[in-house]
Structures are given as C-alpha cells and as structure tokens.
Amino acid sequence: DTGVSQNPRHKITKRGQNVTFRCDPISEHNRLYWYRQTLGQGPEFLTYFQNEAQLEKSRLLSDRFSAERPKGSFSTLEIQRTEQGDSAMYLCASSPLTGTTVGDTQYFGPGTRLTVL
Amino acid sequence: RKEVEQDPGPFNVPEGATVAFNCTYSNSASQSFFWYRQDCRKEPKLLMSVYSSGNEDGRFTAQLNRASQYISLLIRDSKLSDSATYLCVAPSDSWGKLQFGAGTQVVVTP
Numbered sequence: 001d002t003g004v005s006q007n008p009r010h011k012i013t014k015r016g017q018n019v020t021f022r023c024d025p026i027s028e029h030n031r032l033y034w035y036r037q038t039l040g041q042g043p044e045f046l047t048y049f050q051n052e053a054q055l056e057k058s059r060l061l062s063d064r065f066s067a068e069r070p071k072g073s074f075s076t077l078e079i080q081r082t083e084q085g086d087s088a089m090y091l092c093a094s095s096p097l098t099g100t101t102v103g104d105t106q107y108f109g110p111g112t113r114l115t116v117l
Numbered sequence: 118r119k120e121v122e123q124d125p126g127p128f129n130v131p132e133g134a135t136v137a138f139n140c141t142y143s144n145s146a147s148q149s150f151f152w153y154r155q156d157c158r159k160e161p162k163l164l165m166s167v168y169s170s171g172n173e174d175g176r177f178t179a180q181l182n183r184a185s186q187y188i189s190l191l192i193r194d195s196k197l198s199d200s201a202t203y204l205c206v207a208p209s210d211s212w213g214k215l216q217f218g219a220g221t222q223v224v225v226t227p
Binding site for chain 1: 121151158159160161166217219
C-alpha cells in the first residue's frame with residue numbers, strides 16, 4: 001500500500017501521560033500536514049512541513065504539542081501531559097509540491113484516534 | 118464567522134433521487150476548492166476539485182459561484198453507497214493549508 005499510513009490507529013491513555021503518533025506520507029510527497037478532528041466537526045489544521053521544515057503552526061497547537069519531521073520523510077506528533085480535551089482523531093495528510101496550483105490535493109491517512117481518560 | 122460554512126443536514130434522500138447542498142466561504146481570494154467525502158470514523162477522501170466555474174464527474178457536479186462565494190455539490194441518481202458526510206474545503210493560504218467545513222451529512226434510503 002503506497003498511501004499515507006499512521007500508527008497507532010487507536011490510543012487510549014490516562015490524563016497526564018505523554019503520547020506520540022507517527023505518520024508516513026506518500027513517498028516523495030514534500031508537504032506533510034497534521035489535522036485534528038472532533039466529533040461533528042471538520043478537520044482542523046494543526047501544523048505542516050515542507051520537507052523537514054515546519055512552516056506553520058496553528059494557535060490550536062499549544063506548548064504541549066510538538067511535531068517533527070527530521071529527515072523530511074515520516075513525521076511524529078507528540079502530546080505531553082494529555083488532557084481529556086485532547087481526545088480526537090489526529091489525521092495526517094501529504095501532498096506533492098508542484099509549485100503550480102494553490103491547494104494541491106492532500107491525501108489523508110486513516111488517522112489515530114486518541115482517547116484520554 | 119467560520120471561513121467555510123455548511124448546512125450540517127442530515128439530508129435524507131430516497132435512492133435514485135437528486136440532492137444538492139451548498140457551502141459558503143469567506144476568503145474571496147480562494148482560487149480552488151475541494152469536496153471530500155468522509156465515511157463514519159474514516160479519513161476524508163477527495164471527491165472532486167473545483168478550480169473554475171465547476172466540475173462534473175459522473176453523477177457528481179460541483180459548481181462555484183465566486184460572486185456569492187459559495188460552492189454547491191449535486192448528486193444525481195443517489196446510491197445507498199453515497200451515504201456519507203461531505204466536507205467542503207478551501208485553501209486558506211498559498212501553502213495549501215486547508216480550511217474544512219463541518220460537513221453535510223447525506224443519508225440515502227432504500
């Protein structure tokens with residue numbers, strides 16, 4: 001399967017614990033995005049990378065959240081000291097960098113569903 | 118005001134009927150738009166891109182009205198498998214950051 005993959009698919013944790021999610025984008029896609037989706041809402045942008053550079057972070061991304069893409073390939077999203085409000089689906093998407101059209105198609109992974117007890 | 122707004126529905130549609138719904142956007146500079154389909158507890162999947170006045174793909178037709186800043190999606194000859202949430206999406210900046218609407222739920226009934 002050459003699509004975007006995310007691990008783990010489900011994570012249940014206790015409040016206050018740290019969690020880390022991984023995203024493997026489609027091979028050779030330069031851009032990688034993280035979104036968060038809660039029930040009844042559309043995905044909300046968190047942050048994105050172009051290659052290894054993190055170019056923008058949403059105000060939604062508090063100091064407890066950190067994302068990395070060290071070699072410009074896979075990315076990790078870490079949440080420290082989780083809170084119940086962090087419970088959501090965390091989606092990763094990737095897109096190629098064509099440089100021609102604003103809004104190149106983003107392909108989403110299956111998501112990691114986080115439940116904070 | 119949210120950047121992208123949608124009627125949450127649900128739109129209950131008899132199988133074989135036509136359904137249409139709109140999405141309004143606030144960023145007049147947006148040049149391209151997308152409709153994604155999302156099944157329950159699954160990831161969004163691209164349904165259609167809209168770069169000019171509209172786009173048609175089989176039973177699905179998307180239209181863009183820049184003057185009134187809305188995009189519509191029309192589904193003809195609805196199938197049971199069309200039941201899903203349809204997310205309207207607009208890029209919010211030149212880097213491709215996407216702004217999603219909350220989605221319109223469509224339920225096709227036998």
